[in-house]
Amino acid sequence: MELQFLGTSAGTPTTSRNVTGLALKKANTKSWILVDCGEATQHRILHTALSLRRLQAICITHLHGDHCYGLPGLLASANLMGRTDALTIIGPVELQQWLRVTLQLTHVTLSYPLRFIDVATLTAAVELDDFKVSALALSHRVPCVGYEFVETGLPRKLDKDKLLAANIEPGPVWGQLQRGNTVTLADGRMVDGDDFLLASRPPRRVIIAGDNDSPALLTDRIQSAQLLVHEATYTQDIADQLGAEPQHSSAQMIAQFAEQAVLPNLILTHFSSRYQDGGCGHTISDIEQEARAYYGGTLFLARDLDVYDLDYSGKLTQRR
Amino acid sequence: MELQFLGTSAGTPTTSRNVTGLALKKANTKSWILVDCGEATQHRILHTALSLRRLQAICITHLHGDHCYGLPGLLASANLMGRTDALTIIGPVELQQWLRVTLQLTHVTLSYPLRFIDVATLTAAVELDDFKVSALALSHRVPCVGYEFVETGLPRKLDKDKLLAANIEPGPVWGQLQRGNTVTLADGRMVDGDDFLLASRPPRRVIIAGDNDSPALLTDRIQSAQLLVHEATYTQDIADQLGAEPQHSSAQMIAQFAEQAVLPNLILTHFSSRYQDGGCGHTISDIEQEARAYYGGTLFLARDLDVYDLDYSGKLTQRR
Numbered sequence: 001m002e003l004q005f006l007g008t009s010a011g012t013p014t015t016s017r018n019v020t021g022l023a024l025k026k027a028n029t030k031s032w033i034l035v036d037c038g039e040a041t042q043h044r045i046l047h048t049a050l051s052l053r054r055l056q057a058i059c060i061t062h063l064h065g066d067h068c069y070g071l072p073g074l075l076a077s078a079n080l081m082g083r084t085d086a087l088t089i090i091g092p093v094e095l096q097q098w099l100r101v102t103l104q105l106t107h108v109t110l111s112y113p114l115r116f117i118d119v120a121t122l123t124a125a126v127e128l129d130d131f132k133v134s135a136l137a138l139s140h141r142v143p144c145v146g147y148e149f150v151e152t153g154l155p156r157k158l159d160k161d162k163l164l165a166a167n168i169e170p171g172p173v174w175g176q177l178q179r180g181n182t183v184t185l186a187d188g189r190m191v192d193g194d195d196f197l198l199a200s201r202p203p204r205r206v207i208i209a210g211d212n213d214s215p216a217l218l219t220d221r222i223q224s225a226q227l228l229v230h231e232a233t234y235t236q237d238i239a240d241q242l243g244a245e246p247q248h249s250s251a252q253m254i255a256q257f258a259e260q261a262v263l264p265n266l267i268l269t270h271f272s273s274r275y276q277d278g279g280c281g282h283t284i285s286d287i288e289q290e291a292r293a294y295y296g297g298t299l300f301l302a303r304d305l306d307v308y309d310l311d312y313s314g315k316l317t318q319r320r
Numbered sequence: 321m322e323l324q325f326l327g328t329s330a331g332t333p334t335t336s337r338n339v340t341g342l343a344l345k346k347a348n349t350k351s352w353i354l355v356d357c358g359e360a361t362q363h364r365i366l367h368t369a370l371s372l373r374r375l376q377a378i379c380i381t382h383l384h385g386d387h388c389y390g391l392p393g394l395l396a397s398a399n400l401m402g403r404t405d406a407l408t409i410i411g412p413v414e415l416q417q418w419l420r421v422t423l424q425l426t427h428v429t430l431s432y433p434l435r436f437i438d439v440a441t442l443t444a445a446v447e448l449d450d451f452k453v454s455a456l457a458l459s460h461r462v463p464c465v466g467y468e469f470v471e472t473g474l475p476r477k478l479d480k481d482k483l484l485a486a487n488i489e490p491g492p493v494w495g496q497l498q499r500g501n502t503v504t505l506a507d508g509r510m511v512d513g514d515d516f517l518l519a520s521r522p523p524r525r526v527i528i529a530g531d532n533d534s535p536a537l538l539t540d541r542i543q544s545a546q547l548l549v550h551e552a553t554y555t556q557d558i559a560d561q562l563g564a565e566p567q568h569s570s571a572q573m574i575a576q577f578a579e580q581a582v583l584p585n586l587i588l589t590h591f592s593s594r595y596q597d598g599g600c601g602h603t604i605s606d607i608e609q610e611a612r613a614y615y616g617g618t619l620f621l622a623r624d625l626d627v628y629d630l631d632y633s634g635k636l637t638q639r640r
């Protein structure tokens with residue numbers, strides 16, 4: 001699985017960081033999913049290998065502008081590129097209203113259908129090409145969710161020894177059984193493919209959170225996740241100065257939560273623009289140091305266009 | 321007068337050019353005007369000396385996304401920066417509806433008032449700090465205008481010889497007369513400041529056009545303009561291939577018009593993304609060569625972040 005950050009700044013862009021957007025895909029596929037779409041997400045995409053024609057779904061965590069103002073432009077540009085495949089959009093119900101009004105008033109007629117899913121009605125997981133997606137309620141100033149992505153399409157491997165022991169010889173029938181079909185053999189026996197599969201590895205699970213001041217809301221799902229991507233808008237000292245009103249997490253808050261959950265991999269993002277990448281004053285290093293003081297797992301602080309790989313074993317690495 | 325281009329690509333951004341936006345201001349002032357606000361205009365502004373706190377007015381030519389999708393994010397960022405001064409927005413009436421719906425659904429309450437002016441009702445010029453603005457109807461797929469900016473606040477210089485000849489000695493009274501006041505002198509005479517002013521230079525006039533397939537619509541106003549900024553989306557060969565439907569101008573069309581109008585300065589912008597800045601295939605140089613073949617005045621093809629100065633004499637130069 002690959003994640004590429006398209007924006008890592010909270011609220012407003014900076015000269016080096018755009019507002020929120022994150023691309024998720026399986027390795028070696030062209031199809032991908034976008035989580036949040038702040039203004040100029042389409043501009044960042046121009047600097048990646050991602051194609052708007054192969055974008056399968058967009059999941060919006062909440063209706064703050066730094067998470068959704070890039071949507072109309074991205075949809076219009078996909079239109080200009082001649083996209084015809086349906087595009088799934090998951091988000092708050094008001095998002096559909098906003099897009100309808102926006103496209104109408106700005107004279108856009110899309111050449112492809114939008115399949116809109118109100119996240120509030122998302123009780124079961126939605127099946128996409130490579131992932132099952134479900135939503136987790138979070139706590140922010142406005143209704144907000146995180147999204148859990150569970151990979152699908154795990155390899156189905158035949159237990160060849162068991163097949164041979166049952167006198168089922170190699171041939172086209174093996175292919176049918178591998179796909180899980182029930183097959184009538186030449187000798188009249190009916191056999192079920194599922195009875196001849198090796199145990200598969202567990203699917204990888206990634207949680208990409210929206211803005212959230214209560215990491216504990218993720219407690220149930222975090223147990224089975226290999227990776228959490230979560231905001232760390234402030235260091236604790238600044239969070240204390242600002243008080244509860246912004247309803248964001250500090251580095252300390254999310255690091256303590258991840259440590260307690262024995263989470264193997266954590267990527268922090270959505271940094272207040274007061275934190276610079278270098279120089280004097282508040283820096284991203286301040287956020288990193290605070291997080292490392294409370295979390296001993298694999299930790300990254302995302303930068304725009306960073307690519308991360310989560311391998312089959314659940315090991316997370318940053319691509320260089 | 322200074323112009324800075326914030327986007328010079330038509331329809332979609334490229335890796336080097338953003339969609340349309342243009343800043344206009346008088347030299348040595350902080351106050352400025354934005355003409356069109358495509359997505360990521362606020363991102364481009366981060367790379368200039370322009371401040372969202374000192375933005376006085378935004379003029380939108382038409383409601384296509386590449387000319388207006390940057391507005392909500394720019395307004396929200398000005399909010400986060402604590403702007404309190406009123407902001408004038410001139411544009412199609414539906415723009416107000418779109419902004420109202422967008423700000424409401426994305427939970428933005430502005431800390432400053434918006435003063436909205438429906439461009440269709442703009443029969444007289446609007447007085448801004450440094451310019452009078454009026455709108456000129458153009459021809460495009462949707463209602464579209466250009467904006468004429470006429471500088472105000474021309475220096476009022478006293479005719480000192482005339483003052484001395486009238487036995488009005490230097491002193492505080494000169495300042496009152498210079499400001500155009502009527503003053504009662506110590507000897508009882510009442511004199512009017514306007515009677516003692518030297519003839520001023522004519523105000524500079526700039527026309528910034530929106531998308532337009534009929535340059536001749538500008539015929540009346542172009543006569544007194546020192547500078548026209550106009551789209552040249554295609555070369556003529558591509559325009560011929562595409563037919564009339566896009567309703568854009570070719571380089572040849574606008575160059576011929578400017579030549580016939582004996583316009584001193586022309587800046588072309590809004591280039592189709594098929595024209596690259598270099599390399600093989602269609603290039604921006606193709607557009608430039610075509611324009612130069614038909615227009616002999618001072619010609620520039622704008623690039624993002626280019627700054628141009630129009631001096632008192634009407635001479636246009638690109639800042640290096």
